[in-house]
Every structure is written in C-alpha cells, then in structure tokens.
Amino acid sequence: MADKKWKTAISTHVNHEPYVRGYRLLDLVGNLTFSEAIYLLLKGELPSEAEAKMMDAIFVSVIEHSIAPPSVIATRAVISGGNSLNVGVGAGVLAFGSAHGGALEDAMKFMQEGVKSNRPVEEIVKEYLSQKKPIPGYGHRYYKEFDPRTKRLFELAEKYGFCKEHCEFAKKVEEEIYKQKGKRIVLNVDGAIAAITSDMGFDWRLGKGFFIIGRVPGLVAHAYEELTQEKPFSKRLSEEEYEYTGVEPRELPPERKKV
C-alpha cells in the first residue's frame, strides 16, 4: 500500500463523500468562508478569525489589475481563437511565470532564507547592492517614498498580529537599502505579501499559489467579457501593429522549384 504512485494528504473519500483535511466537505459548506476553506486546504488546519481576515485582504489585493498584463492578453487571445471559458483561464494561469507573480515567490524565499540564516541584514543588503542584483520584493515604478498597498497590508497585519520576524526583516531591509544607497527602494506589494504570508507560516514554494488563487477571478471576468462582448478572432495583430525585422522578399533558388 505504501508504494502507490498517487498519494495525497489533502483529501479523500469516505462513503463516497469528499473529506478535506479530515473534515467532511459538506460540513464546511455554510460554516466556512471561501478564504477559511482555502486556508484549511493549504495549511491543513482551520484558521483563526485573524488568519481568515488576513487571507481575505491578501487575495483581494491581487484580484485584478486591469486588462494590461500578459495573463489577460493570453486569456483573451485564446478565447478569441474560439475556445471555452476554462481554456482561456487556463492559458492566463500559464502566463504567471517568473516575471508575473514570480516576485512574490522570490521575495518569500529571500525573506525566509534571510531570517533563517541569522546573517546581519547589513551584510545581506551589501551583497545584493554590490552585485547590482535586484532584491526581490523591493522597488516600484511609481512609488518612491512608500507603496500604499504595503502600508495598508502592514496595518492589517499589525492589527491581526502577523508582524513578526519576517515583517521585521522586510522593514529592516528597506531601511538598510536607504542607508547604504542614500535613496529609498520601497518594499512593494509583492514584498509585503511575502513577509506576511511568511509570518503566517507558509512555505515560499507555495508563494505563487496565493497570486494564482487571488487573480483567477480576474481572469474569469476577462474570459467571460471576451466570450460575450467580442467577435471571434478579434485578438489579431493588424499589419500596422507589428514590425517586420527579417530578410526582404526573395526568390526560391531555381533548383528548388519542382512545381
């Protein structure tokens, strides 16, 4: 039995009914909010009220970010090819690579390793700055003094009691960058979520999962809008929209012309 190829600790069936982390799924319906059930699923235990509220705030903070990002472009292009809702949403989830949601995972890794290492923050920051490596979770195109989303999430984390060692570490790094560099590189929203979820005890390898769960509703909304409002194949580049940088038209060599 121990060597079955498919193994899981997440859920099982008892008398044909699904049980999630030991609880009968049906007992959860009406008794848990969606965020509470997600927490149970990912963490294995029921959340406290504070944990559930923090989860709500995190998911809401990433739920939708306009039509601009690559994930929405992929979702709508795939729907435009003539596909069902699930195929468009699936394609959008694929776009959540290292450059799109990956910062959250990288920042969690950076903070969890930083805290665990017990190395002085001064030294860690110096290492990154001297190698001109970006520090995951820091920096923003428009916010130069502070990121308002970070401020909001940290206020909530404070209120709910999740500002522990990782949040402290994250803030110290921000200060240390300022000290060493003479200008602020702000802790951004990815960094804030990374610090808080780390203090909530989540493994960094699950990091992108928070982004995926939180953003999928946005992809569903875009897939539905494309499906119901736009004509098929409308997501196509017109000739004015792209630049051709290749070789000029040329003739096939005569010896290749069989027909």
Add this chain to the structure above:
Amino acid sequence: MADKKWKTAISTHVNHEPYVRGYRLLDLVGNLTFSEAIYLLLKGELPSEAEAKMMDAIFVSVIEHSIAPPSVIATRAVISGGNSLNVGVGAGVLAFGSAHGGALEDAMKFMQEGVKSNRPVEEIVKEYLSQKKPIPGYGHRYYKEFDPRTKRLFELAEKYGFCKEHCEFAKKVEEEIYKQKGKRIVLNVDGAIAAITSDMGFDWRLGKGFFIIGRVPGLVAHAYEELTQEKPFSKRLSEEEYEYTGVEPRELPPERKKV
C-alpha cells in the same frame, strides 16, 4: 477611441492605481472578503451580506474533490514533467471541459431557458425523457433519494432569500421526473448551484467560472504537494498499467530500409 481592439468594463488604472468596477482596489483591501470582491468583479456591484454568504457556500462546496478527477491527474502529470506551480495549475484548469464542471453550465442554461420559455415543466421533462436525453443537473451515481449537498445548499439559499423562480423550476423538474418515470433522479450539486446562481442573476455562460474559481485552490494544493513530495517524472504509466491493443511487432519492408 471607440474602435480600440482591447476594451474592458472590468477595471482600469487611475493615477497608476487599479480601479475595479469603479472602486479603487486599495479601498477594497481589508473592507471586502474574497467572496465579496469576486462578486463585485463578476457582477459589477457590491453584494449584500446574504449574497456574499451564498457565494462563500458555493465556492466551498466545490473547493476540492480528492485526487481522483482528470484535472488533478493533469496538474500532477504536468508538475511531474518538471514545471512550475502555475503550469500545473493551468493544465488542471484546462481539464475543466464539458464533462468536468460543464454540467453546471449546462444546468444553468437549461434552467434559464426553461424559466424564460414559460413552457409547462411537464412538457419539458417529457421531451427529454422521450428522447432519452439526460437532463443537465439531475442524476447521481450514489444518491438515489436526495443529494445531501443539494439539501444543504437549498437550506442556505432559503435562509438567504435566493429560492426564487429558478430554484422553484429545478424542484418542479425533479418532481415531474419522478411522476413521469416512477423513480427519482435527484437534483445534484451542479443542479443546485445552477438554480441558485441563476436566481442570483448570473448568466449561464459564466457558469463554469464558479467551478473554476472554487476549485483552483484545490489544484494549487495538489500542484504544491506534487512539487514538494514527489520525484520528477514519477507520474508515468508502468508497463503493467496499460494495455496495448495495436498491431504486433513487424518488420519494415526491405525496400524501405535505407540504413
């Protein structure tokens, strides 16, 4: 301006900040639960407390259904090929085709068209039964008297005031099947969610979206478990696990053998 190819009513940026359905995203953080924000995103308006609770119950009811379904197999096989979390989850979402979550969409369509048509339920049921077509949202492998999930969801819908024309229609169909067939074909959980979301005013073409949003956390949990607990390429069929039904080994004709 009116003829831009990319158009959306879902969200936009104002001063570099995302606004969702008119509300500044940051204002929602800490003020809305995840389900409330999903409702706003999909419906365009803030939910009442009852609507938010109903959404919670619906998402929780589909959140995870053990390792068995094709979506989990696809997720874990793709992770097993050596991919990141997002790729596994994306593959799982792809599996939500007409046979896996599609019943919800089909049942919403059936009920919305049924209610709108004003045709007698007797006639509608007769049409399906005489053509031996399955009625979407009805029937279960194990539940022959009633589906306990339907019972629970309907109790909640009753409590929150969502048992309106579609729920009535759904129950009438169940009774009518019993009358015409002499045995029960129960309104299943897909049918129950279909009736309730229809009474909440959602379009059937969004139907699979409820399933996708609700089940993605389950896929994230399975992708994470596969990533952290299993060896790469472990989701591979051994020779004992499959049957070869093709032609016996044969020789390439001599005239084909160049090397």
Add this chain to the structure above:
Amino acid sequence: MADKKWKTAISTHVNHEPYVRGYRLLDLVGNLTFSEAIYLLLKGELPSEAEAKMMDAIFVSVIEHSIAPPSVIATRAVISGGNSLNVGVGAGVLAFGSAHGGALEDAMKFMQEGVKSNRPVEEIVKEYLSQKKPIPGYGHRYYKEFDPRTKRLFELAEKYGFCKEHCEFAKKVEEEIYKQKGKRIVLNVDGAIAAITSDMGFDWRLGKGFFIIGRVPGLVAHAYEELTQEKPFSKRLSEEEYEYTGVEPRELPPERKKV
C-alpha cells in the same frame, strides 16, 4: 486485462524499446522522413511516396502565418510572463479553437457528411444559403476569383492521385454557390486541405491535428524569438492601447469602510 483504463493501439514497448504501429522506432530513424512517420502514426500504415509528398505539402502550407494570429499572441504573452519554451508553445496550441484552425475540421465534416449522404449538391448548397449559414471551407477576405493556395494544393493532389470524391464534391459546391448566388465564394485553403485529407482517408475528427502539427514549428520559432530577443513582461498593454468602458471611479459606501 481487457478492462485496463489506459489502452492504446498507437505504440508500446518491447524489451524496453518503443514500437510505433508495430515497427521498432529505431528502424524508422534514417528510413522515414518526418512526414512519413507522422502518416504512419496517424493512419497506422506506411504511406506511399505520393501520400508522403502530399503530407509534406499540407504541413508546409500551414507552417507559419506571421506574428498576427491569436495563437502567436498567446505564445508570446505567456513567454513574456517569464516561462519556458514549452509553456509558450502549449499556450499557443490552446488558441487553436473553433475560430483558429477549426475551419479545417468543420470543412472535413461538411465534405465527409456531404459525400456520404448522396444528397444532390444543389440541395445542400441551397440549405446553407437560404439559412445564411456560412459553408465551412468557403470564402476569403481577399481572394474573390480563386484562392492560389487551393490551386497549388489541388494541382499537387491531382498529380499525386488524390482528387477523388471529396475533391470533386468540394469543387461542385463552389460551382453551385456561384450558380445560386451569382458570385464566387472561393474554396479556401482550409477547404482544399479538408477535401484532400478526406480523399486520403482521414477522419474529420482528426482534422485540427493537421493544423496543429503543421503550425507548431511556427509557434516554436515565435516562442524562441520572444525568449531571446525581448524583455520579460514586454507583452503588456499600455494605457493608450485599451479602452475602458466601465463605470466611473466611485466611493465605497461608508458602511463598508472598516479600515
């Protein structure tokens, strides 16, 4: 043994070596062209030289169609999100829905059913025209007299002996449309491939497969170009590129403001 869940007639292992349609894979290497091996895989038997050449012509005719189509947009958006080559190509294949490659499948179905039905072409065409339904495989944005790709493929099909009942049917439909409508709606490249592959004996449900196999090299080229020539996250819509059609910025009702 007969009830295994995973069954295949395509290939198996003999002494740890793969055998495809009965032939040892290694024996095919150096002895078959790629198109010959594809034919064997899909049809179960080795192709004649004519069949192999026809396959080559078909795959080449769809191999690449510039950066414009939704599949390339999806591929490049997903790569731009920070993903590996396979994830971008996979996303592009997803885009091959009913509006993007689906015409080939639809046209094969139309022709195979048309030929099988023995109905007069006149009647079939009248049915479509009177219902203003587009006939799958007919019509082109720019070509109003004839589609040069159809001409080329039909010349080759003629030469290789594949102009049989389905090609005849396809041409008759084109003539009949002209007769009934007074203007040409040309048999397009999808229609031409559909007629020829039908005459080669392929099932219409495999139709999109020819498009997928033929076009994947194009997607690989685009994924590679994006990966090596462009910056991550560069496939993002700027604010000038999209139009927001939703509600104006508004305030969260005071009773919702908890923080």
Add this chain to the structure above:
Amino acid sequence: MADKKWKTAISTHVNHEPYVRGYRLLDLVGNLTFSEAIYLLLKGELPSEAEAKMMDAIFVSVIEHSIAPPSVIATRAVISGGNSLNVGVGAGVLAFGSAHGGALEDAMKFMQEGVKSNRPVEEIVKEYLSQKKPIPGYGHRYYKEFDPRTKRLFELAEKYGFCKEHCEFAKKVEEEIYKQKGKRIVLNVDGAIAAITSDMGFDWRLGKGFFIIGRVPGLVAHAYEELTQEKPFSKRLSEEEYEYTGVEPRELPPERKKV
C-alpha cells in the same frame, strides 16, 4: 517604427500573402518537405539535403514513446474532461518541462559551453563527478554499454557530415567518464541529438523545440484516440489507485458549526 512592441524576423505579409524568412509561403508548398520548411523557419536559411535528412532522423527519433510519459497522461486526462483536440495537445506540450525533454536542452547547453570554454574534458568531467552532479545527456536505465539510438544517429551524422566539434566533445566526455569512473555511463539519445544539433549550429535555448516539434504528432495521435475510443471522464483515479496519507476524519469544532 523601431519601437513597436511586437517585432519579428520570422515572417510577414506582402500583398496579404505570408512570406516566411523572405520566401513566399506558397512557393514552398510542393517544393520543400516539412523538415526542410521547419529548418528554414528555425534557422532562417534553406537546408542542404544532408541537413534536411538529419532533421528528419532527429524528429523521427522522438516522435512517440508509448502511452507512458506524463505528457500523454496530461493530454488524455484533459481530453477526458470533455475538451477539443487542441486543448489536450496543448496540455501535453505543457508537460515537457525540465524532467521531460529538458535533458536535450541541458545537454546542448553543457556541450556548447564545454566546447566554447576550451577547458580540458578531463577537468570538466572531474568537476561533475566529484560533485556527484549528473552530466546532462549521459546515463540510461537499461543501456549500459551503448545506447542503440545514439549509435544510429551518430552513424547518420557521420554520413551526412555533422560529426564535428560537439560530437567529438560528446564522445570524449563518454570516454573520460569511463576512465575516471571505471564504468560506462552511456551517451543517451538526448545527448546524441544535443551534440548533432549543436554541430548543425543551433542555439541550446531552442533545444526543447526539437523535442516539442518531433513529439507533437504523438500527442495528436493520443488525443485523437482518447477522443474517439474512450468515454468522457474515464481518466479518473479509482479509490484503489491512490493512497490517502492525511489526517483521519474529524469533527468540525462545535463553535464553527453555524448550520
């Protein structure tokens, strides 16, 4: 013009007709084999006859590997969920991660960097062996003396004139491992393809592309077989097929029970 976001050197339209790498697509139809057109697409120039034959051999060598691998499992699970051919094939391509086709890319990188570095092979091998790092492209579960596929591909590469510096390097590494370790770790088929494509002048970052293009026909065959031969939702794990390793059934704490 130079700052358009979508740029490509692969193909464009001239008078509404696609041109690939400067050649009118239609001129290629009937004049190039599929492999020749793929080479043109990926490399930018027409292949010699030897190059075209080598491409054929490489694609055929990876075209299908039985129902066993994770990519086929993903393809068939997604089709089983009730999806179209393209969605199943797309999901299969996703599975081609670092553990499934990735060895080819890794081996190309290893060989191209090894040749470029001019370091003694002895030193390179020592570095890997001393760190117990597997050398990409070497090792096989069953072949302990030589890999017959490598033998076949190298014979062809020899014949066609592609055994140059990378093939030499690859063979030297094999010998050097034997010398330092006292036993053979054979150059496997991934390693052989890597050496040959490197000698043909392809960049390692395109490596997985050869595997994807070559294997997609296999995925199409499996998607079609699942679609036409199997019942929807048949790719589902029965309760006997998986092991539940999680917590035992338990009661929801009384204070959580609202309904």
